[in-house]
Amino acid sequence: MTRIxxxxxxxVIKEExxxxxxxxxxxxxxxxxxxxxxxxxxxxxxxxxxxxxxRFKDKDRGPAGQVFNLEMNSIGxxxxxxxxxxxxxxDVFSTGLLLSVPVGEALIGRVVDPLGNPLDGxxxxxxxxxxxxxxxxxxxxxxxxxxxxLQTGIKPIDxxxxxxxxxxxxxxxxxxxxxxAIAVDTIINQKDNWGTDNAVICVYVAVGQKESTVASVxxxxxxxxxxxxxxxxxxxxxxxAPLQYIAPYAGxxxxxxxxxxxxxxxxxxxxxxxxxxxxxxQLSLLLRRPPGREAYPGDVFYxxxxxxxxxxxxxEERIVVAKDAPEDTKQGVNGKVYIGVPGEWExxxxxxxxxxxxxxxxxxxxxxxxxxxxxxxxxLEGEVSAYIPTNxxxxxxxxxxxxxxxxxxxxxxxxNVGISVxxxxxxxxxxxxxxxxxxxxxxxxxxxxxxxxxxxxxELDAATQAQLDRGARMVELLxxxxxxxxxxxxxxxxxxxxxxxxxxDLPVSRVMAFEQALLKHVRDEFPEVWQELxxxxxxxxxxxxxxxxxxxxxxxxxxxxxxxxxxxxx
Amino acid sequence: xxxxxxxxxxxxxxYAESLLxxxxxxxxxxxxxxxxxxxxxxxxxxxxxxxxxxxxxVDDDDRRESLxxxxxGRISEILLNLLLVLNDHNRAGIVPLxxxxxxxxxxxxxxRQDVYVAxxxxxxxxxxxxxxxxxxxxIGKEAVLVERVDPELLGGLIIxxxxxxxDGSLRRKxxxxxEFVKERGRQEILSGKHDFWVD
Numbered sequence: 201m202t203r204i205x206x207x208x209x210x211x212v213i214k215e216e217x218x219x220x221x222x223x224x225x226x227x228x229x230x231x232x233x234x235x236x237x238x239x240x241x242x243x244x245x246x247x248x249x250x251x252x253x254x255r256f257k258d259k260d261r262g263p264a265g266q267v268f269n270l271e272m273n274s275i276g277x278x279x280x281x282x283x284x285x286x287x288x289x290x291d292v293f294s295t296g297l298l299l300s301v302p303v304g305e306a307l308i309g310r311v312v313d314p315l316g317n318p319l320d321g322x323x324x325x326x327x328x329x330x331x332x333x334x335x336x337x338x339x340x341x342x343x344x345x346x347x348x349x350l351q352t353g354i355k356p357i358d359x360x361x362x363x364x365x366x367x368x369x370x371x372x373x374x375x376x377x378x379x380x381a382i383a384v385d386t387i388i389n390q391k392d393n394w395g396t397d398n399a400v401i402c403v404y405v406a407v408g409q410k411e412s413t414v415a416s417v418x419x420x421x422x423x424x425x426x427x428x429x430x431x432x433x434x435x436x437x438x439x440x441a442p443l444q445y446i447a448p449y450a451g452x453x454x455x456x457x458x459x460x461x462x463x464x465x466x467x468x469x470x471x472x473x474x475x476x477x478x479x480x481x482q483l484s485l486l487l488r489r490p491p492g493r494e495a496y497p498g499d500v501f502y503x504x505x506x507x508x509x510x511x512x513x514x515x516e517e518r519i520v521v522a523k524d525a526p527e528d529t530k531q532g533v534n535g536k537v538y539i540g541v542p543g544e545w546e547x548x549x550x551x552x553x554x555x556x557x558x559x560x561x562x563x564x565x566x567x568x569x570x571x572x573x574x575x576x577x578x579x580l581e582g583e584v585s586a587y588i589p590t591n592x593x594x595x596x597x598x599x600x601x602x603x604x605x606x607x608x609x610x611x612x613x614x615x616n617v618g619i620s621v622x623x624x625x626x627x628x629x630x631x632x633x634x635x636x637x638x639x640x641x642x643x644x645x646x647x648x649x650x651x652x653x654x655x656x657x658x659e660l661d662a663a664t665q666a667q668l669d670r671g672a673r674m675v676e677l678l679x680x681x682x683x684x685x686x687x688x689x690x691x692x693x694x695x696x697x698x699x700x701x702x703x704x705d706l707p708v709s710r711v712m713a714f715e716q717a718l719l720k721h722v723r724d725e726f727p728e729v730w731q732e733l734x735x736x737x738x739x740x741x742x743x744x745x746x747x748x749x750x751x752x753x754x755x756x757x758x759x760x761x762x763x764x765x766x767x768x769x770x
Numbered sequence: 771x772x773x774x775x776x777x778x779x780x781x782x783x784x785y786a787e788s789l790l791x792x793x794x795x796x797x798x799x800x801x802x803x804x805x806x807x808x809x810x811x812x813x814x815x816x817x818x819x820x821x822x823x824x825x826x827x828v829d830d831d832d833r834r835e836s837l838x839x840x841x842x843g844r845i846s847e848i849l850l851n852l853l854l855v856l857n858d859h860n861r862a863g864i865v866p867l868x869x870x871x872x873x874x875x876x877x878x879x880x881x882r883q884d885v886y887v888a889x890x891x892x893x894x895x896x897x898x899x900x901x902x903x904x905x906x907x908x909i910g911k912e913a914v915l916v917e918r919v920d921p922e923l924l925g926g927l928i929i930x931x932x933x934x935x936x937d938g939s940l941r942r943k944x945x946x947x948x949e950f951v952k953e954r955g956r957q958e959i960l961s962g963k964h965d966f967w968v969d
Contacts, residue, residue, distance in 0.1 A: 216951045
């Protein structure tokens with residue numbers, strides 16, 4: 201039977217005590233003048249700096265606070281945590297530090313609060329790395345244009361509003377239109393990438409939401425295996441406003457670690473920034489900052505811009521090495537480091553010069569990371585020209601509009617593709633998808649123009665009717681169930697079938713079934729075509745074969761349909 | 771954005787400055803200090819009177835008459851005038867703040883500084899003298915010790931000068947030692963150099 205070796209433990213402790221050197225501790229200390237509602241007014245601490253971390257009552261373990269206002273004779277501080285313990289007259293220690301959170305591998309799969317404390321009951325977070333909550337966004341030289349797709353697995357988005365790695369794409373809509381669903385599906389869709397070079401680490405920041413809602417989101421992520429690569433940062437609606445205010449920055453810092461230190465692709469979902477703005481408004485008003493439009497403080501734009509500017513695609517750094525050079529070579533044969541997109545062309549040219557059989561280009565590990573942001577904003581009654589929505593729209597690289605009318609008409613995801621836009625667009629889209637998507641866009645645009653006529657029920661000429669029919673089928677094709685993201689190749693095949701008219705003779709109600717059956721058919725019986733499309737990302741080579749496959753499949757589908765039909769009636 | 775407290779403090783500072791100047795002209799600053807100190811101590815002890823001074827529900831004229839009746843002949847003329855002038859400007863409530871600023875300027879003038887000393891047991895005269903001398907030498911001003919006894923310190927002293935606190939209490943040393951041993955112990959365990967289990 202094993203038992204603890206008390207002597208060994210005793211000797212270790214004895215050694216530590218002997219080594220301990222007691223010192224007089226010097227600290228800057230102030231006094232609480234007023235406290236309440238998550239804020240405190242502090243007297244003293246004349247050398248405190250704006251944004252500095254403070255500690256109330258106990259220098260090491262007391263509740264944390266942050267210096268918000270520096271005034272003539274006092275400091276306005278926000279309390280990060282429970283302020284109910286703090287009383288007037290309590291000591292306030294300045295730390296000389298900026299607010300920081302633990303970051304690193306230890307956070308993956310965990311649910312934490314914005315200070316890094318665990319909320320999932322799975323034990324303390326032990327991480328040797330910490331990152332400051334505020335961080336200066338990289339300048340122009342450190343970035344490169346976004347050129348890789350972030351696949352959301354959602355058909356209308358990946359085809360017509362494609363998102364690239366390093367882009368900021370806003371998800372905006374009224375309540376209950378499926379904003380969170382889009383973000384969750386995007387996270388789930390990264391499952392296939394996990395474990396490969398293409399892996400995306402996801403951070404889901406829940407600000408001001410019901411704890412029950414967040415718990416169910418975490419559960420969904422867990423069920424789909426997404427927690428293997430996701431961090432959840434939560435500041436619920438009953439958490440103090442200061443925590444709701446810093447939560448998105450904490451999430452961003454955690455993602456930034458993977459981007460800067462490990463060169464990985466990351467995704468950060470801020471759900472939602474409207475609530476963060478409201479929390480910031482609460483803090484600012486309590487600390488008597490002058491209210492502006494809609495009572496928001498004057499720097500509410502800066503609140504969001506400095507958060508979203510930290511999303512970027514970092515420049516990849518490349519070197520030219522001999523083909524058999526060891527994996528971890530960090531120096532190129534000519535000592536040159538090629539940076540960004542021009543670097544990519546230059547390095548390829550240099551390799552040609554040196555001989556493509558003997559040399560190759562390698563990307564330095566730890567470079568070229570990205571942080572894609574999916575901020576979410578809730579509008580009231582579709583009012584996108586309100587203060588906060590317009591602010592965030594002007595910051596992001598595109599918006600996805602979700603409309604309640606579409607939602608209730610059964611179009612889910614309720615994306616209005618007419619007014620949604622991605623400013624990065626095709627530059628970061630899978631090339632094959634780019635090919636089919638342009639036709640899709642045209643079909644839907646024509647359909648929208650004619651939609652009014654469809655309602656009239658009048659006799660229409662053949663061409664107009666054809667456009668309406670095509671459009672209706674494409675809209676049907678773009679619907680998909682929640683938590684079932686589509687692989688980009690499946691999306692390409694489905695849209696290919698649609699834009700080439702193979703759905704035109706099907707009843708609209710059969711489109712979904714046809715799509716499911718077709719995709720299954722291709723995967724089961726033509727896996728090599730599927731693979732080729734996946735690996736080459738080019739449509740032309742497989743185009744003819746796809747036409748063949750679908751043409752041959754259609755009669756089979758019709759047969760099965762008939763059987764089912766007759767089976768039902770007999 | 772200045773808080774209410776800040777604007778009051780700014781006003782109090784102006785009154786304090788004028789008061790001190792006047793007292794210096796008449797050479798009565800030291801006595802005034804003592805008198806002002808006890809007046810404020812009284813205000814802080816008597817909630818009713820403090821409320822009476824600060825409340826806007828009391829008519830200024832009534833308050834003026836009351837102050838005259840209460841204090842004439844009991845406090846020096848200059849101090850009474852201060853109260854009346856404050857009252858005329860509807861600022862009777864900031865008397866304690868005026869004293870704070872008056873004291874700050876007075877101490878500055880006399881090169882004095884309040885030094886807060888907390889100990890586990892009351893200091894005896896020798897200790898007091900030693901601490902006073904030591905701190906005075908360190909800060910280059912005359913240290914005026916404000917003492918506090920807190921048995922929870924277990925031993926040692928906490929000395930606070932301005933914003934800076936020097937914590938040499940036994941309680942703090944023990945707490946830090948505990949953290950130190952915990953952390954070092956954890957590192958030792960994780961290092962795997964020891965065998966904590968026996969069969």
